[in-house]
Amino acid sequence: MSGQYEILCLENPLLDIQAVGDEKLLQKYGLKSNDAILAEEKHMGLYEDLFQNYKVDLNAGGAAQNTARGAQYVLPADSVVFVGCVGKDKYAEKLVEANKKVGLRAVYRYDEEQPTGRCGVIITGHDRSMCTDLAAANCYKVEHLKENWDLVKQAKIYFVGGYHLTVSVPAIMALAEEAAAENKVFMLSLSAPFIPQFFKDQLDQTSPYWDYVVGNETEARSFAASHDLNTEDIPTIAKHMANLPKKNTQRKRTVIITQGTEPTVIAIQGEDDVKSFPVHVIGKDEIADTTGAGDAFAGGFLAGMAKGESIEKCVDMGSWLAKLSIKELGPAYPFPKQTY
Numbered sequence: 001m002s003g004q005y006e007i008l009c010l011e012n013p014l015l016d017i018q019a020v021g022d023e024k025l026l027q028k029y030g031l032k033s034n035d036a037i038l039a040e041e042k043h044m045g046l047y048e049d050l051f052q053n054y055k056v057d058l059n060a061g062g063a064a065q066n067t068a069r070g071a072q073y074v075l076p077a078d079s080v081v082f083v084g085c086v087g088k089d090k091y092a093e094k095l096v097e098a099n100k101k102v103g104l105r106a107v108y109r110y111d112e113e114q115p116t117g118r119c120g121v122i123i124t125g126h127d128r129s130m131c132t133d134l135a136a137a138n139c140y141k142v143e144h145l146k147e148n149w150d151l152v153k154q155a156k157i158y159f160v161g162g163y164h165l166t167v168s169v170p171a172i173m174a175l176a177e178e179a180a181a182e183n184k185v186f187m188l189s190l191s192a193p194f195i196p197q198f199f200k201d202q203l204d205q206t207s208p209y210w211d212y213v214v215g216n217e218t219e220a221r222s223f224a225a226s227h228d229l230n231t232e233d234i235p236t237i238a239k240h241m242a243n244l245p246k247k248n249t250q251r252k253r254t255v256i257i258t259q260g261t262e263p264t265v266i267a268i269q270g271e272d273d274v275k276s277f278p279v280h281v282i283g284k285d286e287i288a289d290t291t292g293a294g295d296a297f298a299g300g301f302l303a304g305m306a307k308g309e310s311i312e313k314c315v316d317m318g319s320w321l322a323k324l325s326i327k328e329l330g331p332a333y334p335f336p337k338q339t340y
């Protein structure tokens with residue numbers, strides 16, 4: 001059975017440059033041990049530093065691209081397409097290779113000048129600090145999406161990584177409007193605490209279009225803080241988000257908040273009860289690397305949606321795929337392929 005590219009994902013294709021670091025390295029670049037940020041001028045030396053002085057792993061990354069690979073890993077061939085911008089270089093070739101491995105179709109725009117974006121991932125203990133130099137990924141424009149509008153028309157589910165709110169709000173809004181007009185599904189991830197904090201206005205432009213919104217507990221709390229909700233309680237925050245004004249009234253909004261090994265919280269627009277679902281347990285000795293666990297969760301969830309599964313099953317598929325990804329190095333999925 002072959003798919004119809006029913007899922008289209010948009011965000012920043014990045015190469016992860018990952019290494020086990022130390023406090024000294026974090027301090028040198030003013031990085032927090034557990035964070036995801038956009039690189040500023042003072043961070044630009046980090047990447048060379050990692051290559052010169054640490055043992056690095058190069059992994060295909062970019063949060064929504066990890067999600068897209070995850071969904072395609074689960075679904076029949078030709079189910080998922082990913083769009084974003086890369087450079088004409090070796091890094092882009094690595095991304096193409098990783099996508100090929102799971103059969104993900106990536107329709108990249110190749111920038112003539114900028115190199116492929118990179119994300120420095122510094123591991124210290126159980127923490128990871130991610131510092132992203134978007135480079136070519138920052139050059140994606142709504143025009144590029146319009147060049148591939150046939151793919152947009154073909155898809156039934158749009159997944160946008162919230163990190164793209166730093167790049168092209170018009171491209172995101174084009175997908176959001178199309179979803180509302182055609183009664184298709186628009187799903188957004190909150191991506192990182194800095195998105196609700198520093199890109200609040202951009203995020204709020206998209207909120208009336210959310211059919212599904214996914215994030216973890218720290219991102220949800222960052223949303224609550226920037227929206228003056230005066231609560232840190234995850235079910236309360238999820239319920240608030242579920243009941244924000246909605247453009248397409250033919251679909252109720254679903255809010256999904258993951259909490260690591262704690263149960264995943266689900267709030268549905270207009271419903272009093274906030275539900276929670278347990279995660280797939282993983283033994284400490286089975287954990288290889290948690291980078292991209294949240295992205296994998298979203299991938300499994302999306303695959304469930306494409307198959308028309310119940311919300312319970314979608315969450316369970318998300319948790320199952322997150323577990324598989326945690327057993328791998330970097331945001332990757334195991335081969336030979338496992339089936340749900």
Ligand code: 26A
Nearest residue numbers: 012014037061062063119130132163292
């Ligand atoms: C704009 N920023 C900061 C980012 C990212 C990002 N993906 C897109 N845009 N910062 C980190 N990531 C990705 O998150 C994954 C782990 O969830 C990393 O590339 C990593 O693979």
